[in-house]
Amino acid sequence: MRQVTPLTDGWILRHPDGTGGTLPASVPGCVHTDLMAAGLIPDPFLGRNEAEVAWVGRRDWTYETELRAGPGTYEQTDLVFDGLDTVAEVLLDGRPLGRTRNMHRSYRFDVTGLSGRLTVRFASAYAEAEAVRGTVGERPGAYAEPYQYLRKMACSFGWDWGPTLVTAGIWRPVRLEHWSTARIARVRPLVTVEDGVGRVELAVDVERSRVEAPLTVEAAVGGMRARAEIDGTRGTVRLRVPDARLWWPRGYGEQPLYDLELTLLHGEDALDTWRRRIGFRTVELDTSADAHGTGFTLAVNGERLFARGVNWIPDDVFPSRVTRERYRRRLEQAAGAGVDLVRVWGGGIYESEDFYDACDELGLLVWQDFPFACAAYPEEQPLRGEVEAEARENVVRLMPHPSLVLWNGNNENLWGFRDWGWEPGLAGDSWGEGYYLGVLPRVVAESDPTRPYTAGSPWSGSWLRHPNDPAHGTHHSWEVWNRSDYADYRLDVPRFVAEFGWQAPPAYATLRRALPGEEPAPDSPGMLHHQKADDGNGKLERGLARHFAVPEGDFDRWHYLTQVNQARAVAAGVEHWRSHWPVCAGTVVWQLNDCWPVTSWAAIDGDGREKPLYHELRRLYADRLLTVRRDGDGLVVAAVNQSAEDWRGALRLRRMSVDGTVIAEAGPVLAAGARSVAVTEVPAELVPSGPEEFLVADAGRVRALHFPAPDREIPYPRPDFEVALAPDGITVTARTLVRDLLLQADRLDPDARADRGLVTLLPGEEVTIGVRGWKTPDPRTARSALYCVEPTR
Structure with a gap:
């Protein structure tokens, strides 16, 4: 029987030129984590340390250990690397065993009867990328870094939410396999x-x-x-x-x-x-034409479904640190928010078996991008052969997982070719189309014909249409965040929204840890360094100003309101698009997680803390959702029922004044069949007539609110509420309208977590907020961590 010997111990790290001595190395691991463990570089996640360690990615590095010959009872011994990041030469006692140039592949070398000093020399990823660029020529990309010239995790070169920390190392397990x-x-x-x-x-x-x-x-x-x-x-x-x-x-x-x-x-x-x-199941992707355009609907076991999705990025910029337990914890958070689909985004990696195992167990569908993102990728050698080899290996590796339901060729590259000015500059040079419309669909068809393939996201299905046409296939909605108000999500009904989102800062305790010694402000040095998006703070400010009076000099209010705005923005999109099922067949929020502490679109920040958006997703992705939307000059209530049972009962509609007065009320019948949407017209006498009024729609415990004006125009009363301790939490009782009440539990204790996010209370209503990890419960300190919308001064 084959025998396996892990090679995890005894590794050292050195500069190839022999200077600087040696230090212990962890395998799996990377150079950055080894240097941090030795105290030779600071934690790049803290303050502005990222810039101080930029030199690491431009150096060559060498890993070494002693390799002992295998037991003589076996005819062959192989040295197996599950992952080398990225450009490396493997030697045994100075004799070359082979060279590697792809982070996304495994490698095997025959070392039968051999022993001695095992050396893995890593060349700088920058040097390799620049050499390839010199051979194949310049290609455009969304960022200046040369990530499209080698098969490596693109976002290690930085992104609009991630640091530039270009890694090297033995990032996945290595072992000896003895067999006969x-x-x-x-x-x-x-x-x-x-x-x-x-x-x-x-x-x-x-x-x-x-x-x-x-x-x-x-x-x-x-x-x-x-x-x-x-x-x-x-x-x-x-x-x-x-x-x-x-x-x-x-x-x-x-x-x-x-x-x-x-x-x-x-x-x-x-x-x-x-x-x-x-697992036994069938999966189909319906892209047939209809009266609305071209659909994009997943069906599992014949059941057509609205995909309640999130985009997944590598959970750490140093992916070797992501353990099985961490994968499980993050994916349990996704499932806890009502998510049923996770898109593994194309600027990252093919994740480890631990990720897909957890998705299998939790019932999370996986949409898997091939690792291409936001750039024109050369199709010449040495890249072309690497792309096909990595695709064949990973398609077969991941095939057993029933959670995997879709292969996707790339992220935004078809769109980029058409819209981002690439096409004229390329002047006929290769840019990746041959991968997305040739190599990759052929590999999937030959190796894994049980799953659908789509050429990219976004993709309308044909060059006869714009790649990001919302009426055809998948759509990425970024004009709203970049240029307008989130209310504009309601202007159209894409067939499948594969990316959209809104930024907010991380939790307060995450900021305090990440910015030691700095008093945070929106434009403080550390905050600006941990904001990677182009004009990110400007977009946050403009998005906030459309709804609130932007607080000047009050970071705590700014922090709270930007988090409220993020949750409301995503809610505007999801509510609208879910209410138009089956025309729209899915939303994939950008993004679930972060790879470090940063202001970003994530629902869970870089320290694993849940933003208000996370808790809002629990409401938005619940089986049953109420939403109010405009219909001509009036309003309708859409009851979205994704459960397997009919949803029937009374729909209580109340037109209210912000002072708590019920102006008018009605109780039409609600009847939404299983997996359907039912629309009820709001009687004209219940439509709010001005900013001092709003509509409340209740169906059992499910509620929708409609405020017809931005918060800065609404004459809210001064919020008045009582706070009392409850078992494992607090109870808040409202005396007035209290809009978007939020307990920031991490302000009570960095380890404290609340079990809910934003909640709006009508006068006389109460809510109990569970809190775990709060060491010294006290209603007075709880009040100091409670925030809500306040009237404009």
């Missing part, structure tokens, strides 16, 4: 289900050390077994699982997973095993 006769080289599992019968077809490739040895493979899943012979180096084994239980996205059913095991046999001697968990 043959080993399993690759397994390509095709998992389908038809008429309740699960079908598994395993295409198996083996590597032999003895050509003449007869080999068989045996597979087992769900109590069923089957065998097949290996013909040369390949074989196929097929299994049928009667009455297979279907895997469903969260909210639609359960997520049963089956243990699948494949054993390679020589006679009855087991030589190698391969194990995965699989």
